[in-house]
Amino acid sequence: MTDPADDFHSPTPPRVEVEIGARSDIGKRRPDNQDHYLVVRRRRSRSVLATSLRDAPLDAADEDAYVLAVADGMGGKAFGELASQLALRTGWDLGAAELKWTLKATEQELGELERKARLYFELIDAAIAAHAASQPGSRAMGTTLTIFYSVSSSGFVFHAGDSRAYLWSGGQLLRLTRDHTVAQQLVDAGALPKELAATSPYRHLLTNYVGGARGDLRVDVTRIDLKDGDGVLVCSDGLTDMVAEPEIAKALAAHGRPQPACDALIARALEAGGRDNVTVVLARYRIPA
Numbered sequence: 001m002t003d004p005a006d007d008f009h010s011p012t013p014p015r016v017e018v019e020i021g022a023r024s025d026i027g028k029r030r031p032d033n034q035d036h037y038l039v040v041r042r043r044r045s046r047s048v049l050a051t052s053l054r055d056a057p058l059d060a061a062d063e064d065a066y067v068l069a070v071a072d073g074m075g076g077k078a079f080g081e082l083a084s085q086l087a088l089r090t091g092w093d094l095g096a097a098e099l100k101w102t103l104k105a106t107e108q109e110l111g112e113l114e115r116k117a118r119l120y121f122e123l124i125d126a127a128i129a130a131h132a133a134s135q136p137g138s139r140a141m142g143t144t145l146t147i148f149y150s151v152s153s154s155g156f157v158f159h160a161g162d163s164r165a166y167l168w169s170g171g172q173l174l175r176l177t178r179d180h181t182v183a184q185q186l187v188d189a190g191a192l193p194k195e196l197a198a199t200s201p202y203r204h205l206l207t208n209y210v211g212g213a214r215g216d217l218r219v220d221v222t223r224i225d226l227k228d229g230d231g232v233l234v235c236s237d238g239l240t241d242m243v244a245e246p247e248i249a250k251a252l253a254a255h256g257r258p259q260p261a262c263d264a265l266i267a268r269a270l271e272a273g274g275r276d277n278v279t280v281v282l283a284r285y286r287i288p289a
Helices: 004-008 079-095 107-134 182-188 194-199 245-254 258-271
Strands: 017-025 035-046 061-074 145-151 154-160 164-169 172-175 220-225 231-235 278-286
Touching: 017 035, 017 061, 017 258, 035 079, 035 278, 061 079, 061 231, 061 278, 079 107, 107 145, 107 154, 107 220, 145 164, 145 231, 145 278, 164 245, 172 245, 182 194, 231 245, 231 258, 245 258, 258 278
Parallel strands: none
Antiparallel strands: 017 278, 035 061, 061 145, 145 154, 154 220, 164 172, 164 231, 231 278
16 A cells, blocks of 8 residues: 655655866967857755654755856957957846746757747847947947756757857767858858858858847757766857867867866967967766766
8 A cells, every 4th residue: 555655755856967177378460369258057946944743755856957148249359358358247147036947858848948038138138239239439349159058967058149058968079059250151051162161251251140129030949958977069160160070079089077178178279370269168967877
């Protein structure tokens, strides 16, 4: 016979462990660093402080969500740096009111998450546009914004611009984002061979970014399922312009810990010329069976 007290007891699932590495470098040619990054852990927990229930253990529940964000500003000295800073600070402020987390990958939950992400990007876009309108000479200020959000083994990418997110899984590097550039548009249209996009003079002409009050901001949303041992890399184009994807994969394979891997990627970008600011954020996931 089943003990009714068992209804109050459910095993607490083991917590996903995430190790983070992050670094940004001004590079060798830029007078200032217009990149910014932000890594956030949000924690939700529940524990019993008092109860009259007898013989009914109530397991504490703890769960973490992680946010990895990289913003690469534009608009000239000072304004580019300010745009990327405003994007991350505004996102941080908006997150303070976040109560519900998406935990189940149902169509309804995923739709709600996508709508919320688009709204946050629009609010960040408006904040940058409002500041630009108040500052002479800052009309062109804007920023890329690429965010990876994970809860348990579910991951989501939110993206505008040409900063990138990658999944490192099973020794393979998979790009999770599509560059919002004229070069990529030409590739998509069949007017430019894919292998020439990395050296095209149009590779830095953005077709979509945060800021500028254009009213046509587009947010790409991608969902992935994480496995034990997976890594997620979010980076600015200061890395991907200097270091080819096979070399990125080689560096990730050579370094098991995130921070040494980030340091190695920065060093490789600088060795290759360091023409731009370079920012890398790497998370490695341990997901118990």
